[in-house]
Amino acid sequence: MKLILRGIFWFGLYVFLVTFPLVVAALSVPRSGSGSWLVDLACGLGYVALAMMALELALVSRVDEAAGAFGLDALLQFHREMGIAALLLVVAHVVLLLSSGGYPLAALGLGASVPVPIRLGTAAGLCTLLIVAFSLGRRRMHARYETWQLVHGLLAVAIVALAAAHVAMVGRFASSTPMRVLGALYLALFLGILLRYRVLRPLALLRKPWEVTENVAEPGASRTLVLRPVGHPGFSFQPGQFAWLNVGRTPFHLEQHPISMSSSGDVAPGGELAFTIHDAGDWSGKLVPSLRPGQRIWVDGPYGVFSCDREEGPGYVLVGGGAGVAPLVSMIATLAGRGDHRPVVLLYGAHREADLTFRGRVEGLRARLDLSVAYVLEHPPPGWAGESGYIDEAVLRRHLPQNHRRFQYFVCGPPPLMDSMESTLPSLDIPADRIHAERFDMV
Amino acid sequence: MNQRIVATIGRLVLLLFAASGLVFALAVRSPVPAGQGSPPTHRGFGQGTCGTCHRGV
Numbered sequence: 001m002k003l004i005l006r007g008i009f010w011f012g013l014y015v016f017l018v019t020f021p022l023v024v025a026a027l028s029v030p031r032s033g034s035g036s037w038l039v040d041l042a043c044g045l046g047y048v049a050l051a052m053m054a055l056e057l058a059l060v061s062r063v064d065e066a067a068g069a070f071g072l073d074a075l076l077q078f079h080r081e082m083g084i085a086a087l088l089l090v091v092a093h094v095v096l097l098l099s100s101g102g103y104p105l106a107a108l109g110l111g112a113s114v115p116v117p118i119r120l121g122t123a124a125g126l127c128t129l130l131i132v133a134f135s136l137g138r139r140r141m142h143a144r145y146e147t148w149q150l151v152h153g154l155l156a157v158a159i160v161a162l163a164a165a166h167v168a169m170v171g172r173f174a175s176s177t178p179m180r181v182l183g184a185l186y187l188a189l190f191l192g193i194l195l196r197y198r199v200l201r202p203l204a205l206l207r208k209p210w211e212v213t214e215n216v217a218e219p220g221a222s223r224t225l226v227l228r229p230v231g232h233p234g235f236s237f238q239p240g241q242f243a244w245l246n247v248g249r250t251p252f253h254l255e256q257h258p259i260s261m262s263s264s265g266d267v268a269p270g271g272e273l274a275f276t277i278h279d280a281g282d283w284s285g286k287l288v289p290s291l292r293p294g295q296r297i298w299v300d301g302p303y304g305v306f307s308c309d310r311e312e313g314p315g316y317v318l319v320g321g322g323a324g325v326a327p328l329v330s331m332i333a334t335l336a337g338r339g340d341h342r343p344v345v346l347l348y349g350a351h352r353e354a355d356l357t358f359r360g361r362v363e364g365l366r367a368r369l370d371l372s373v374a375y376v377l378e379h380p381p382p383g384w385a386g387e388s389g390y391i392d393e394a395v396l397r398r399h400l401p402q403n404h405r406r407f408q409y410f411v412c413g414p415p416p417l418m419d420s421m422e423s424t425l426p427s428l429d430i431p432a433d434r435i436h437a438e439r440f441d442m443v
Numbered sequence: 444m445n446q447r448i449v450a451t452i453g454r455l456v457l458l459l460f461a462a463s464g465l466v467f468a469l470a471v472r473s474p475v476p477a478g479q480g481s482p483p484t485h486r487g488f489g490q491g492t493c494g495t496c497h498r499g500v
Contacts, residue, residue, distance in 0.1 A: 044464030
């Protein structure tokens with residue numbers, strides 16, 4: 001209940017911050033509008049779009065309280081949805097201005113004859129189009145994640161700066177003193193979040209370096225990095241949580257990746273953490289294998305609400321595939337370390353037997369926990385005695401315990417598995433509040 | 444959180460924000476006597492912003 005209230009608070013705050021400029025604008029300007037209803041509507045949508053874009057950074061800036069209420073994967077998805085929504089409102093803003101008859105198409109360009117305030121608005125609109133198109137088409141364009149991350153950040157700052165200048169210079173509604181004060185406050189909020197995200201947080205991390213102690217090749221094109229805190233106690237975490245890894249020379253390096261811890265969450269002060277990373281591109285496939293023991297690394301965490309520690313139940317059903325099994329293995333290792341007697345069922349999907357990265361660890365933990373495991377292979381080898389195909393309703397029915405409705409369910413894996421489980425588990429009468437999912441392809 | 448739930452919330456929020464723009468446009472609009480609705484009034488515009496609407500001004 002407390003979590004729901006926190007969620008309502010943060011969601012309400014977001015809606016308030018986006019719509020509040022409209023209230024101030026409506027109250028601080030004499031009831032005249034522009035005389036054109038369409039232009040007034042265009043202005044209203046423009047203000048909303050600008051506030052949404054300024055708050056986009058807040059959604060992904062790792063504010064623990066907000067991330068804790070929803071889960072970072074949900075916040076990132078919401079960030080994506082709101083980015084598209086802001087673009088739609090910007091398009092509506094332009095279409096309404098053109099429809100009003102007061103603004104010919106030629107007056108909305110970037111040419112020298114176009115007034116500067118309009119040029120700024122056009123540039124902000126084009127940058128918004130670019131940022132959304134590049135984010136949605138990143139995989140289709142085969143763009144490197146690192147390149148996208150850099151371009152995304154630069155475009156985001158450019159959009160807010162250009163759009164804020166556009167609004168301030170056009171002057172309609174924004175020329176009143178309350179609106180100017182509010183605009184300055186929103187800009188300060190944006191810069192404050194940027195400062196915290198890009199300067200203060202990395203500065204704090206600078207005092208807490210980590211170093212690689214082991215870099216082990218695992219089955220299924222994966223590697224396990226074992227990290228040790230240097231000169232600080234490190235941290236313990238709730239099993240299932242993740243941290244952002246940064247292998248740059250300093251924590252200010254822009255490239256960082258969210259990786260789940262695969263080791264037990266109960267870490268003694270100064271204890272090591274393990275991260276199992278699947279080869280999915282340049283960073284994980286080339287840079288991670290090149291890391292040597294003693295190498296400096298920066299760890300920002302822990303984050304996430306996907307944890308058995310947050311959900312009490314008579315037992316747990318863990319459903320995963322690929323790299324998504326890492327947080328599930330962390331849960332199993334933690335429960336085993338605590339001597340937990342509750343039953344745990346693991347449904348582990350993979351393409352081939354050789355892709356079962358965590359099989360050795362899982363088998364090693366079976367003796368210490370009431371753990372039953374079903375491996376489900378898409379392409380089983382000849383003579384395979386386990387499940388084959390995909391984790392579907394039939395497989396679940398064969399392996400779920402009798403009182404399965406009371407268990408807590410954790411699902412993490414590739415998108416097809418996640419999509420399938422989101423519809424299959426409710427069809428087995430499992431209450432929605434007992435199904436917890438985290439998408440590891442969230443960025 | 445379920446991806447479909449987040450997508451639905453996203454669509455509802457977009458509708459809410461679009462509706463708030465609509466309410467804003469209605470709120471700032473004052474009744475204009477017949478025949479006097481055009482050209483636009485200039486109240487609410489800042490100094491030196493004529494070029495926003497008028498070319499070469």
